[in-house]
Amino acid sequence: MAGLFVTFEGGEGSGKSTQLARLAARLRARGLEPLVTREPGGTPLAEGIRDLLLDPARRPGAVSEALLMEAARAELVATLVRPALAAGRVVLCDRYDDSTLAYQGAGRGLDPGLLAILNQAATGGLEPDLTLLYDVPPEVGLARRESAAGETNRLDREPADFHLRVRRCFLDLAAAGPERWVVLDATATPDELERLGWAALEERLAGAGR
Secondary structure: OOOEEEEEEEOOOOOHHHHHHHHHHHHHHOOOOOEEEEOOOOOHHHHHHHHHHHOOOOOOOHHHHHHHHHHHHHHHHHHHHHHHHHOOOEEEEEOOHHHHHHHHHHHOOOOHHHHHHHHHHHHOOOOOOEEEEEEOOHHHHHHHHHHHHOOOOOOOOOOHHHHHHHHHHHHHHHHHOOOOEEEEEOOOOHHHHHHHHHHHHHHHHHHOOO
């Protein structure tokens, strides 16, 4: 049985990580054991890159940041994602290559064509079967982050217009690919978001004969 690759996207404080955990629990209750991972991260090497990227004391240039992201992505896809899919598992990934288009492209101003080439190289062309976009106004998401964590990482501290560009890019990507993307209003309650996210995931599971 073929695997199913589901990615979770959204701005800072969108609640996507919480919803990923909830949907993973639903899958387990159904007798499926998903691979749950994240970007950047998921492997020891990629987690080390994550620490570098989110450290407020470090400020890599835009190109360096993008290349670090791609290095972490290449490691994750080759080491975890492709083997899990080949084994027929459901893979839930907190961020994927669309985040590079949003953050390093729209946010940092790098050429989206260049980033698409780098994404292709890092993933070998592996695309998600479903992408859930948790859309929230940046001011709402950042307030949530500060309230919940009590501290902020390097990306949280970017100016408001950076986060607005990121949000617009995600929405544009979703509008251009409605067969893959499902946009969810992340100002809804966690329970409502879980219901909507599960409905979208369940539809893909049914299509895969699960």
